[in-house]
Amino acid sequence: MNLSTISLLEMSLYGGVMILGVALLRRAFARRMPKALVLGLWAVALFRLLVPLALPSPFKKHMLYFASPIEDGAVTTAAKEGETIITALTAILPYLWGAGVLIALLCHVVPYLRQRKVFSMALPFALNEEERSAINHFFKMQGIRRPVGIYMSDRITTPLTYGILRPRIILPRTQVLTAGEFHHVLAHECHHIRRFDVLRKFVVAATLCIHWFNPLVYVMARCFNRDLECLCDASVVRKLPRKERAAYAHTLLSLEEKKWGHPVLQAAFSGCSTEERIRHVMTDSRPGKAAVAVGIFAVLAMGVCFATGEPAPVYYAAKPAAIQSYQVVQQIGGYNTLSPVVSASREAVVVEGNGYTLQAIGSVMPTEALYGVTAVDFTSSSSTSTDVQVVFSDAQIYEGVAMGVAANSISFSAVVNTEEAGVQPVLLEQIEVNR
Amino acid sequence: MEIKLFDSELRVMEVLWQEGDQPAGKIAKRLKAEIGWNRNTTYTVIKKCIEKGAILRMEPGFVCRAQIAREEVQRQEANALMDKMFGGSLEQLFAAMVGDKKLSPEEIERLRRLVEDLDK
Numbered sequence: 388m389n390l391s392t393i394s395l396l397e398m399s400l401y402g403g404v405m406i407l408g409v410a411l412l413r414r415a416f417a418r419r420m421p422k423a424l425v426l427g428l429w430a431v432a433l434f435r436l437l438v439p440l441a442l443p444s445p446f447k448k449h450m451l452y453f454a455s456p457i458e459d460g461a462v463t464t465a466a467k468e469g470e471t472i473i474t475a476l477t478a479i480l481p482y483l484w485g486a487g488v489l490i491a492l493l494c495h496v497v498p499y500l501r502q503r504k505v506f507s508m509a510l511p512f513a514l515n516e517e518e519r520s521a522i523n524h525f526f527k528m529q530g531i532r533r534p535v536g537i538y539m540s541d542r543i544t545t546p547l548t549y550g551i552l553r554p555r556i557i558l559p560r561t562q563v564l565t566a567g568e569f570h571h572v573l574a575h576e577c578h579h580i581r582r583f584d585v586l587r588k589f590v591v592a593a594t595l596c597i598h599w600f601n602p603l604v605y606v607m608a609r610c611f612n613r614d615l616e617c618l619c620d621a622s623v624v625r626k627l628p629r630k631e632r633a634a635y636a637h638t639l640l641s642l643e644e645k646k647w648g649h650p651v652l653q654a655a656f657s658g659c660s661t662e663e664r665i666r667h668v669m670t671d672s673r674p675g676k677a678a679v680a681v682g683i684f685a686v687l688a689m690g691v692c693f694a695t696g697e698p699a700p701v702y703y704a705a706k707p708a709a710i711q712s713y714q715v716v717q718q719i720g721g722y723n724t725l726s727p728v729v730s731a732s733r734e735a736v737v738v739e740g741n742g743y744t745l746q747a748i749g750s751v752m753p754t755e756a757l758y759g760v761t762a763v764d765f766t767s768s769s770s771t772s773t774d775v776q777v778v779f780s781d782a783q784i785y786e787g788v789a790m791g792v793a794a795n796s797i798s799f800s801a802v803v804n805t806e807e808a809g810v811q812p813v814l815l816e817q818i819e820v821n822r
Numbered sequence: 823m824e825i826k827l828f829d830s831e832l833r834v835m836e837v838l839w840q841e842g843d844q845p846a847g848k849i850a851k852r853l854k855a856e857i858g859w860n861r862n863t864t865y866t867v868i869k870k871c872i873e874k875g876a877i878l879r880m881e882p883g884f885v886c887r888a889q890i891a892r893e894e895v896q897r898q899e900a901n902a903l904m905d906k907m908f909g910g911s912l913e914q915l916f917a918a919m920v921g922d923k924k925l926s927p928e929e930i931e932r933l934r935r936l937v938e939d940l941d942k
Contacts, residue, residue: 507863508830536858541829560829 395439395484395597402436403603405689410610412685418667419675422618424682429611431689436594436604484600491596506549509538509557522573529577545642546572551589554580562642571623571638578619587615613660617667624668636665824898825876825890830867832895833857835876838888846884 409428413420514522514537526535536555546558556576558564564572579585591608598604620639624632639661827835837849850864859867868886871877878887900915908914925933 504863504866507859508828508867510829510833511857539829 398436398439399598399601399604402432402598403601405432405435406603406607408685408689410606412681413610413614416675416678416681418670419678420682421674421679422614422621422667424674424679424686425614426611426618427686428682428689429607429614431686432607433590433594435689436598437590487599488596491599495592495596503549505542506538506540506555506557508542509540509555512537512539512558525573526577526580529581531577531581533580535577535580546576548576548579549585551583551586554585556580567634568638568641571635572642574623575619578622579615582618584615584619588612613663617664620664620668632668636668639665639668825874825895827871827874827876827895831871831874831876834864834867834871835888835890835892835895838877838886839892843880843885843887846886849886 409425409432412428413425522537523535533552533554536553538555538557539560540557541560543557543559544561546556548554548556556573558569558572591611595604595608620635624635627635833853834849837852838844846865846868849868850859850861853859853864854861868877871886872879876888876890878889879885880887904910904912904915908918
């Protein structure tokens with residue numbers, strides 16, 4: 388089973404379609420689909436967006452192709468024109484994309500660094516020994532092994548968590564929390580820390596930078612953040628009796644404040660659509676079996692449809708074939724002899740496979756039987772991988788085929804090996820086939 | 823002169839109010855031990871204080887001197903609180919502060935003298 392690479396555009400397109408699908412499902416099933424499942428669906432979409440691989444699938448599928456089929460022998464100007472337009476476009480696109488990535492990165496990184504600077508100026512939250520150890524114990528019970536710092540700052544408006552290796556919770560000094568609210572906030576942030584949510588947000592942010600041109604990825608980012616918050620709420624509220632759920636909803640309300648800065652890279656308590664969260668908390672009922680079934684089916688279906696696929700054949704204009712043959716006098720083992728005539732045909736032909744393939748066919752036809760020819764070695768190299776085969780040989784002709792997978796150029800050489808003592812292999816021909 | 827200081831800046835001022843003039847490096851070391859700030863953070867906050875006019879930088883050696891006294895900041899904050907929460911009424915602020923706290927005879931005496939001074 389071999390994996391094939393797919394291009395960024397393809398990743399973005401399929402990722403976009405998956406995002407649409409997940410968003411629709413999410414809306415259709417709303418509170419009946421557990422948020423953990425929704426986040427699983429987002430994870431599949433993220434995989435498609437970030438991992439440039441496609442597995443071969445039993446179902447034949449058509450992926451995008453970038454040129455139209457060319458008839459055999461119709462090496463016309465039309466073909467050449469199409470080629471130049473395409474090559475011109477494909478030449479600029481990577482640079483455009485790169486520029487976009489840089490700008491997107493700046494837009495993410497600069498505000499983030501500024502925020503980190505402010506966060507670092509937070510002061511330790513006043514806790515006595517007993518409270519501190521109770522909190523540490525609570526975190527430990529939840530399975531968090533990293534040390535968690537609790538701080539307070541007058542520069543933020545909602546409680547938040549940042550940091551991956553050494554997570555820190557910062558509470559706003561300007562809002563005095565009651566004991567109950569304090570516990571709710573801690574429990575909520577605790578789940579963020581336990582799930583490494585800050586790291587997940589980084590991944591989504593990276594995806595945003597890479598796929599800056601795809602508007603659907605922004606939709607996903609927004610939904611993803613909301614779903615993260617709802618999942619933490621659900622985790623907190625799951626084991627609480629109904630009365631305490633109302634208290635938690637009250638906490639959400641009373642902490643509803645203006646969002647702090649850039650919402651993407653830290654996990655804020657009440658940044659995202661508080662109303663939605665309160666609704667989820669108060670009506671969190673048993674997840675519908677239908678919803679779960681549909682969700683699991685969606686994960687599998689998306690995985691099969693969009694993570695796998697064999698691309699359709701792609702055709703390119705073939706360069707005019709040129710046959711070349713020459714004779715060189717070689718000295719082999721002390722015997723002068725006419726070198727074999729080497730003829731090589733150059734063809735860029737596509738065979739079904741992974742995107743496109745260059746194929747070079749070379750044949751070596753000795754005009755005179757060389758003394759003790761043991762083998763003709765064909766070697767090849769291309770910009771990606773190559774596969775060389777000797778397809779035919781007898782004393783008269785040695786033919787080799789080299790294929791470069793997804794290659795832009797392929798070089799192909801034939802080396803004659805002889806048994807004669809002390810005779811070095813002689814390189815007879817080296818050809819380059821360019822797409 | 824109204825200087826508005828954030829919590830982080832007040833924390834640095836606290837060091838100067840307690841210890842007097844200090845070189846910045848010493849402040850950084852102390853705050854690292856007390857609240858875990860790294861050197862860059864402390865220096866950033868000190869620079870902010872200098873910009874706001876709360877700290878004077880003296881050479882050689884980047885020695886910091888407080889330009890505003892703790893009492894002055896207390897007064898400004900108390901006035902702000904009074905305006906914000908007590909409609910500018912000192913009496914209400916005072917009543918809230920004293921509330922149901924039991925005052926010792928010495929404290930009552932001192933307060934009485936304070937009020938008398940105000941009356942003059």
